[in-house]
Amino acid sequence: MGAALASACARVEQPQATGDQTEDLQAFDRALLAQVKKGKLEDNYEMLEELGSGSFGVVSRARDIRRKCVSMATYVAVKTIPKKKISDPKTVKDEFNVLRQLDHAHICKAYECYEDRRHIYLVMDICAGGTLLESLCVQQRFPEADAAKIMRQTLSALSYLHQANFIFRDLKTENIMFAKPVQEGEVGNIKLIDFGLCCPFRPGAKITRAAGTPYSVAPELVTAPVQYDQRCDSWSAGVVMFIILSGQYPFHGKTKDELLHKIRKEPVSFKSARWKKISKEGKSILVELLRKKPENRCSVADALRHEWLKVQVQLPSAPIMQGIVDTMIQFQSLNLMQKAALTALAWRASDEDTQHLRQVFESLDKDGNGHMTMGELRGAFAEVGVTLPGGLSLCGVGTDGNDTIEYTEFLAAALDKKKVLKEDVVWEAFKIFDADGSGTVTKAELCKLLTSGRNSDKSKQEKESKAIDARQHSEPLKGLGEVGILGHLRASGF
Numbered sequence: 001m002g003a004a005l006a007s008a009c010a011r012v013e014q015p016q017a018t019g020d021q022t023e024d025l026q027a028f029d030r031a032l033l034a035q036v037k038k039g040k041l042e043d044n045y046e047m048l049e050e051l052g053s054g055s056f057g058v059v060s061r062a063r064d065i066r067r068k069c070v071s072m073a074t075y076v077a078v079k080t081i082p083k084k085k086i087s088d089p090k091t092v093k094d095e096f097n098v099l100r101q102l103d104h105a106h107i108c109k110a111y112e113c114y115e116d117r118r119h120i121y122l123v124m125d126i127c128a129g130g131t132l133l134e135s136l137c138v139q140q141r142f143p144e145a146d147a148a149k150i151m152r153q154t155l156s157a158l159s160y161l162h163q164a165n166f167i168f169r170d171l172k173t174e175n176i177m178f179a180k181p182v183q184e185g186e187v188g189n190i191k192l193i194d195f196g197l198c199c200p201f202r203p204g205a206k207i208t209r210a211a212g213t214p215y216s217v218a219p220e221l222v223t224a225p226v227q228y229d230q231r232c233d234s235w236s237a238g239v240v241m242f243i244i245l246s247g248q249y250p251f252h253g254k255t256k257d258e259l260l261h262k263i264r265k266e267p268v269s270f271k272s273a274r275w276k277k278i279s280k281e282g283k284s285i286l287v288e289l290l291r292k293k294p295e296n297r298c299s300v301a302d303a304l305r306h307e308w309l310k311v312q313v314q315l316p317s318a319p320i321m322q323g324i325v326d327t328m329i330q331f332q333s334l335n336l337m338q339k340a341a342l343t344a345l346a347w348r349a350s351d352e353d354t355q356h357l358r359q360v361f362e363s364l365d366k367d368g369n370g371h372m373t374m375g376e377l378r379g380a381f382a383e384v385g386v387t388l389p390g391g392l393s394l395c396g397v398g399t400d401g402n403d404t405i406e407y408t409e410f411l412a413a414a415l416d417k418k419k420v421l422k423e424d425v426v427w428e429a430f431k432i433f434d435a436d437g438s439g440t441v442t443k444a445e446l447c448k449l450l451t452s453g454r455n456s457d458k459s460k461q462e463k464e465s466k467a468i469d470a471r472q473h474s475e476p477l478k479g480l481g482e483v484g485i486l487g488h489l490r491a492s493g494f
Contacts, residue, residue, distance in 0.1 A: 033100070033343070033344060033347045033408075034096070034099065034100035034109070034110040034111055034112065034113075034347075035100075035112060035113070036093075036096075036112075036113045036114075036115075037112045037113065037114050039114070040114070040116065041078070041114040041116075041121045041123075044064065044065060044066055044112075045062040045063065045064055045065060045076070045078060045123070046062060046063045046065050047060050047062050047078065048060060048061040048062055048063060048075075049061055051077060056081050056085055056086060056092075056196065057079055057080050057081035057082060057085065058079075058080050059077055059078070059079050059080075060077070060078050060080065061075055061076075061077060061078075061126060062075065062076050062077070062078045062123070063075055063076075064076060075126050075128075076111060076123050076124060076125070076126050077123075077124045077125065077126040077127070078121055078122070078123055078124075079121065079122040079124065080119055080120075080121055081119060081120045081121075081122070082118060082119055083118055083119060083120065084118075089115075089120055091196070092120045092122070092196075093113065093120070095122070095195050095196050095198070096110055096113045096122055098166065098195050098198050099122075099124070099195055101164065102160070102161070102164065102166075103370075103371075103406045103407050103408050103409075104156070104157050104160045104161075104370040104407055105153075105156075105189070105358050105361065105362070105370065105407050106153045106154070106156060106157040106189070106190055106191050106192060106370075107157050107160070107161075107191060107192050108124055108125045108127065108177070108191045108192060108193045108195075109124065109125040109347065110122065110123070110124050110125075111123045111124060111125070111348065124193075125191065127177035127178060127179050127180075127191055127193065128178075128179070128180050128181060129177060129178025129179055129180045129181045129182055129188055130177065130178060130181070131173065131174050131175075131176065131177050131178075132150070132173040132174075132176040132177070132178075132190070132240070132244065133172075133173035133174045135178070136173060136243065136244065136247065140247040141243075141244060141245060141246055141247035141274070142187075142244045142245065144245065144277075144278060144279060144282055146187045147241065147244045147245050147282075148282075148308060148309055148311075149187040150176075150187060150190055150244060151237070151240075151241050151244075151309065152304070152309050152311070152368060153189070153190045154171070154176060154190065154192070154237060154240065155237060155300045155303050155304050155309070155368070156304065156362075156365075156368040156369065156370055157191075157192050157370065158171070158192075158233050158234075158237060158300040159300045159301050159304060159368065159369045159370065160369055160370035160371070161198070161233075162230045162233070162299070162300060162301070163369060165200055165201055165202070165203065166198055166199065166200055166201070167198065167199055167200075167201050167207070167229070167230045167232065167233060168192065168195070168197070168198050168233050168236075169197040169198060169199060169211050169212055169232065169233070170194065170196070170197040170198075170211065170212050170213055170216075170236075171192070171216060171233055171236035171237055171239075171240060172213050172215070172216040172236065172239075172240065173240055173243055173244070174194075175192060175193050175194045176190050176191075176192060176193075176240070177190065177191050177193050178190055178191075179191055179351040180351055180352070189351060189355070189358065197211045197212065199211075201229060201230060205229070206227040206228060206229055207226075207227070207228055207229065208225070208226050208227055209226065210222065210226045212232075212236070214256050214259055214260060214263075215239065215249055215251070215259065216235075216236045216239040216240065217232075217235075217236070217260075217263065218231070218232035218234075218235035218236065218263075218294070219235070219263055219264045219292050220232065220294050222260045222263060222264060223264055228294065229294065230299070230300075231294040231297050231299060232294070233300060234289050234294075234297050234298060234299060234300055234303065235289065235290060235294075235297065237289055237300060237303070238250075238286055238288075238289030238290040239290070241285070241286060241289065242268070242286060242290070245274075245275075245278055245282065245286075246272060246274050246275065246278075247274070248272065250268050250269075250290065251263050251266060264292070268286065268287070268290045270283055270286075279308070281306070281307050281308040282308050284306070284307075284308065285298075285303060285306045285308045285309070288302075288303065288306070289303060301367075301369065304367065304368045304369075305367075309368075314363070315363050315364075315380060315383055315384050316360055316363065316384070317384065318384045318385050318386055320360075321381055321384050321386045322386050324360065324414045325381065325386060325388060325389075325392075327413065327414050327415070327416065327417070328388075328392060328413045328414060329389065329392065330417075331412065331413040331414075332392060332413075339412065342412040342413075342415070342417070343408060343409065343412040345412070345415075346408045346411035346412040346415060347408050349411065349415070353415075354411055354415075357410070357411055357414050357415065358407075360414070361407060361410050361411075363380075364376070364377060364380040366380070370407060371404050371405060371406050371407065372404070372405045372410075373404060373405065374388075374392075374405065377405060
């Protein structure tokens with residue numbers, strides 16, 4: 001695939017700015033879990049080996065030197081973007097502002113953003129398993145059952161994006177990564193990366209500026225006049241599916257112009273011998289995703305309901321589900337600040353720590369859109385004979401006040417606190433509360449996290465800005481006791 005990739009991967013156009021977004025986007029409270037930090041990146045992270053590079057910068061593995069214990073969660077990916085390579089630094093911050101709003105098991109998380117005179121740095125979730133493209137270069141293609149698992153995860157992430165009124169615009173095998181290395185014959189947790197071309201949209205409106213990568217771009221993005229909506233992602237998903245099933249691109253061209261002409265005009269072909277082994281259902285969903293006219297193309301939500309992607313999900317046993325209910329009840333009894341701290345911990349928890357609960361969440365998420373309502377949750381628990389208490393609600397942190405349960409919110413409520421609150425892990429909460437990186441947490445900073453600035457009295461916050469100093473109180477934080485930083489903050493009079 002190397003020669004074809006070289007001609008197919010040039011950008012169609014530069015990233016489009018996402019509008020008048022501010023540095024401190026307030027759309028969701030959970031956006032404050034990923035913050036623009038003051039200070040120097042090197043004060044908090046040790047840069048390690050380079051993981052990859054592109055036209056806009058370099059991605060490196062880095063170690064959080066604020067953490068004394070070493071685990072998977074100690075390591076992050078840092079995207080370094082030289083300012084001289086971008087016409088407007090705001091576009092990079094737009095990417096960060098998009099990521100900080102998103103909360104899905106198969107979307108790479110943003111943690112922090114730093115800036116100095118020459119560079120902007122995005123600190124993100126690290127995906128140690130390599131890209132889907134790299135896996136294809138080793139094994140050429142995936143068995144159909146494995147391809148279905150990969151596509152279900154990918155389409156779930158896209159469905160979540162579309163419900164949040166975002167279009168990804170650059171889905172390709174290079175932008176799908178495995179969270180950690182997988183053994184032969186396994187399919188791990190995948191995540192979408194590189195949101196530089198992701199943009200907001202208004203339902204019913206059309207976007208008129210093309211963007212994407214030639215081999216996976218939809219016909220309507222390269223047909224004048226350019227007008228498209230979120231169904232361009234459905235096409236790109238179809239291209240990715242075609243590649244992982246066959247090991248080939250659906251369209252070929254010696255030049256970019258020839259490639260784009262075939263994307264516009266040439267029908268998809270299943271004449272290759274390798275398609276004889278692919279099921280009728282597999283080819284059927286590809287036909288639906290790769291329809292030339294977007295009005296005839298299926299949405300990603302429709303694709304998730306296709307027979308090829310339906311799986312017989314077995315819910316966990318009643319004792320396991322009852323244990324989750326018990327932890328949820330404990331979570332509900334906590335005050336808002338305690339819930340915020342646990343949500344902060346869940347946001348930075350490693351893939352290893354959350355693997356079991358991710359699988360539970362996905363078994364409960366029947367339509368695969370990446371979140372649930374309390375009604376859906378009650379129905380799933382009832383299937384195994386477990387009843388949720390009538391007044392149980394997980395809302396209160398990271399939501400906009402409706403009854404939708406987001407992924408991290410579920411993790412925060414369902415995680416086994418004894419396993420998650422390990423020595424040093426509690427510092428993740430403190431780092432998020434410490435918005436200015438000063439090593440102290442003021443009541444004003446806590447108010448900002450918990451209220452997102454709404455209905456807050458600024459002068460009152462300033463008067464109550466007594467600092468909680470991590471250095472002065474390191475022993476209670478490290479030892480945790482029964483409640484660690486949570487009890488410590490409560491005892492500090494907030």
